[in-house]
Amino acid sequence: MARGSESIDGLTAEFAKMPGIGVRTARRLAFYIQSIGMNEADKLIEAIREVKARAKRCSMCYNVAEQDPCPICSTGNRDRSTVCVVERVQDLAIIESSGSYNGLYHVLGGHIAPLDDVHPEDLSIDLLVRRVTEGGIDEVIIATNPDTEGDATANYLVERLQPLGVTLSMLARGVPAGGQIEYAARGTVAGAIAGRRPLPAKAP
Amino acid sequence: MPYEKTEAILIRATDFSETSRVFSFFSRRFGRMSTLAKGVKRKSSRMIGQVDLFSCGEIVFSSGWYRDRMHILAEACAFETFPAIRDDMARYYAACHAAELARAMTEEEDPAPDLFGELRGLMRRLQAGVEPAVALLAFEARLLLLTGFLPELDRCVVCRGDSGRGPAAFSPGLGGVVCPDCSSEGGDLFEGVSTGALGILARLAEGRVTRLDRVRIAPTVKRQVRRFLDRYEAYVLGYPLRTAKHL
Numbered sequence: 001m002a003r004g005s006e007s008i009d010g011l012t013a014e015f016a017k018m019p020g021i022g023v024r025t026a027r028r029l030a031f032y033i034q035s036i037g038m039n040e041a042d043k044l045i046e047a048i049r050e051v052k053a054r055a056k057r058c059s060m061c062y063n064v065a066e067q068d069p070c071p072i073c074s075t076g077n078r079d080r081s082t083v084c085v086v087e088r089v090q091d092l093a094i095i096e097s098s099g100s101y102n103g104l105y106h107v108l109g110g111h112i113a114p115l116d117d118v119h120p121e122d123l124s125i126d127l128l129v130r131r132v133t134e135g136g137i138d139e140v141i142i143a144t145n146p147d148t149e150g151d152a153t154a155n156y157l158v159e160r161l162q163p164l165g166v167t168l169s170m171l172a173r174g175v176p177a178g179g180q181i182e183y184a185a186r187g188t189v190a191g192a193i194a195g196r197r198p199l200p201a202k203a204p
Numbered sequence: 205m206p207y208e209k210t211e212a213i214l215i216r217a218t219d220f221s222e223t224s225r226v227f228s229f230f231s232r233r234f235g236r237m238s239t240l241a242k243g244v245k246r247k248s249s250r251m252i253g254q255v256d257l258f259s260c261g262e263i264v265f266s267s268g269w270y271r272d273r274m275h276i277l278a279e280a281c282a283f284e285t286f287p288a289i290r291d292d293m294a295r296y297y298a299a300c301h302a303a304e305l306a307r308a309m310t311e312e313e314d315p316a317p318d319l320f321g322e323l324r325g326l327m328r329r330l331q332a333g334v335e336p337a338v339a340l341l342a343f344e345a346r347l348l349l350l351t352g353f354l355p356e357l358d359r360c361v362v363c364r365g366d367s368g369r370g371p372a373a374f375s376p377g378l379g380g381v382v383c384p385d386c387s388s389e390g391g392d393l394f395e396g397v398s399t400g401a402l403g404i405l406a407r408l409a410e411g412r413v414t415r416l417d418r419v420r421i422a423p424t425v426k427r428q429v430r431r432f433l434d435r436y437e438a439y440v441l442g443y444p445l446r447t448a449k450h451l
Contacts, residue, residue: 020222114300114447148257151290185253
């Protein structure tokens with residue numbers, strides 16, 4: 001592989017380990033790093049060090065933050081009786097950015113996928129059950145992805161949480177806003193029909 | 205680049221990049237095959253909602269190879285989605301086990317239309333409410349038969365005598381049941397397998413049981429068959445299946 005710089009090859013190999021980055025992109029990034037000034041490179045190194053040293057899992061919700069409990073769990077102005085369960089931190093960020101939810105979260109760390117060797121004990125499900133058992137939570141909103149693994153994980157959560165007497169709900173699903181029924185998949189349309197809601201009565 | 209079309213069941217999906225995924229299908233015309241679905245995670249993808257684990261439908265792919273490893277998926281249209289499988293953990297684990305087994309026991313691009321039919325039949329039975337454990341046993345017995353790994357179950361593999369003369373032992377090395385007289389020649393034996401349990405497996409493999417929804421197997425026998433299959437499959441493959449611990 002080494003036809004030029006061994007250090008470029010080494011950095012390329014490290015970048016190529018990252019998700020979504022192939023060898024060509026990795027090589028482009030490596031050459032970019034070579035081209036920037038030492039100051040810029042030091043900033044990047046420092047940023048990586050900071051993330052590794054400071055960002056950690058919240059012991060309550062499994063979110064990634066620099067303090068434990070995380071800012072969402074420790075703030076006083078959120079609805080602490082509702083917990084929204086998501087698969088990944090990225091899902092939490094999207095729901096949070098929608099500005100439509102003011103409760104707490106719980107990050108599972110993935111979904112149950114035996115084919116990928118991910119089993120219930122690999123996720124933070126026991127931690128969620130313990131949170132609910134400790135009391136103070138009235139509703140758990142299950143916001144797993146609407147695919148087979150996400151639904152199976154939701155189903156497993158229902159099995160674990162239902163005996164605890166908490167209200168369980170799921171995100172609505174169906175034809176997306178701005179979409180067209182003509183191009184929707186059968187399952188999407190079926191979900192939309194099953195989850196239809198009555199329209200509010202209009203004043204005469 | 206020429207395109208091919210086939211009916212297929214999705215048996216595994218893994219992320220490839222930020223927007224693309226690798227889908228492993230078990231197809232009617234080509235057997236197990238891998239395809240790269242470029243941009244399938246984008247909001248604008250036409251394949252959103254059409255390809256989900258265990259769903260069965262028609263796929264169109266370019267028959268050229270991407271990086272010598274997989275085809276490019278051009279189109280997918282789901283016919284059957286089996287929603288009941290996601291609503292019950294026993295059904296979900298049974299479907300996962302069948303998918304893992306079909307993937308492990310077959311070669312890439314080795315056409316197996318009968319096995320495709322059996323896999324789709326399993327998904328339909330799980331959807332229809334057949335007991336997951338029974339539906340899975342029937343699928344595994346048929347898979348072993350169709351892939352040539354079904355052992356000799358009704359007579360001793362050493363003396364060819366009737367295996368029903370006494371408590372059966374099973375020799376994975378010799379590929380079948382060993383009668384009490386020949387058990388010293390069987391090498392490593394699976395003990396504690398009743399002739400009744402092996403008989404059930406043989407009947408399921410022959411495909412003579414048409415109404416699986418009416419089949420009732422005693423729990424102890426079911427456990428025996430399950431344990432036997434887990435050990436035998438691990439022996440054949442050389443490693444235990446990831447999904448076996450949930451059955």
